[in-house]
Amino acid sequence: xxxxxxxxxxxxxxxNACKEVKKTNDEVTELKQxxxxxxxxxxxxxxxxxxxxxxxxxxxxxxxxxxxxxxxTSIVKDVCSKKGCWMKLPLVDDAETMVRFKDYGFxxxxxSKGREVVLNGKAFIKETSVKxxxxxxxxxxxxxxxxxxxxxxxxxxxxxxxxxxxxRKM
Numbered sequence: 001x002x003x004x005x006x007x008x009x010x011x012x013x014x015x016n017a018c019k020e021v022k023k024t025n026d027e028v029t030e031l032k033q034x035x036x037x038x039x040x041x042x043x044x045x046x047x048x049x050x051x052x053x054x055x056x057x058x059x060x061x062x063x064x065x066x067x068x069x070x071x072x073t074s075i076v077k078d079v080c081s082k083k084g085c086w087m088k089l090p091l092v093d094d095a096e097t098m099v100r101f102k103d104y105g106f107x108x109x110x111x112s113k114g115r116e117v118v119l120n121g122k123a124f125i126k127e128t129s130v131k132x133x134x135x136x137x138x139x140x141x142x143x144x145x146x147x148x149x150x151x152x153x154x155x156x157x158x159x160x161x162x163x164x165x166x167x168r169k170m
Contacts, residue, residue: 035116035167035168036167036168036170037118037165037166037167037168038165038166038168039163039164039165039166040101040106040107040108040163040164040165040166041101041102041105041106041161041162041163041164042102042120042162042163043163044071044118044120044163044164044165046118046165048071049071049072049073049118050070050071050072050073051072051073052072052073052074052089052090052091052092052097053091053092054072055070055072055074055091055097055123056091056092056095056157058070058123059091059095059097059123059125059157062123062124062125063125064125064126064127064155065124065125066124066125067122067123067124068122068123068124069121069122069123070120070121070122070123071118071119071120071121072118072119072123073116073117073118073119074089074090074091074097074116074117074119075089075090075114075115075116075117076088076089076108076112076113076114076115076117076166077089077090077096077113078113078140079108079109079110079112079113080107080110080136080139080140081110081139081140081141082139083107083110084107084108084109084110084112085100085101085104085107085139086098086099086100086101086136086139087099087108087112087117089117089119089159091157095157096157097123097156097157097158097159098128098136098156098157098158098159099119099158099159099160099161100158100159100160100161101160101161101162101164102121102160102161102162106164108164108166109166109169111169112166115166115167115169116166116167117164117165117166117167118164118165119159119161119163119164119165120161120162120163120164121159121160121161121162121163122159122160123157123158123159124158124159124160125155125156125157125158126155126156126158127153127154127155127156128153128154128155128156128158129153130150130151130152130153133150133153133154134147134150137150
């Protein structure tokens with residue numbers, strides 16, 4: 001009888017131990033699926049961010065000189081290949097926004113292309129000069145022929161970010 005009680009105790013203990021290990025493995029799997037973000041500039045949260053499509057709708061209601069404070073999400077389309085001092089983010093189709101960082105106070109990694117980002121700051125409409133467009137093309141690594149084709153200024157959707165969350169590269 002003494003051995004039967006001990007045997008039952010070990011069986012129950014062994015089954016409970018196996019359940020705990022399985023639960024821990026499930027928790028690890030859930031953690032691996034979470035997106036981890038690196039923070040640049042001012043500390044911001046994911047809360048209240050609108051989509052890039054919603055930002056484009058806001059841009060379309062603005063005129064040159066208007067600005068709004070907003071937080072939005074997008075994917076990095078292009079980044080300055082020299083310092084990480086600007087990014088281009090798609091809004092919808094062929095529309096994009098040029099992002100610079102407040103007071104030139106921080107930069108993003110040079111390998112940011114393709115990563116998800118959440119940005120907080122000011123969105124505004126700006127007319128960008130030929131000289132500035134050529135400078136950005138040079139920073140992006142464009143050829144001299146491509147740079148020479150830039151011959152007129154451009155009305156741009158522009159964004160000055162004070163804080164950025166960027167999906168960590170795994």
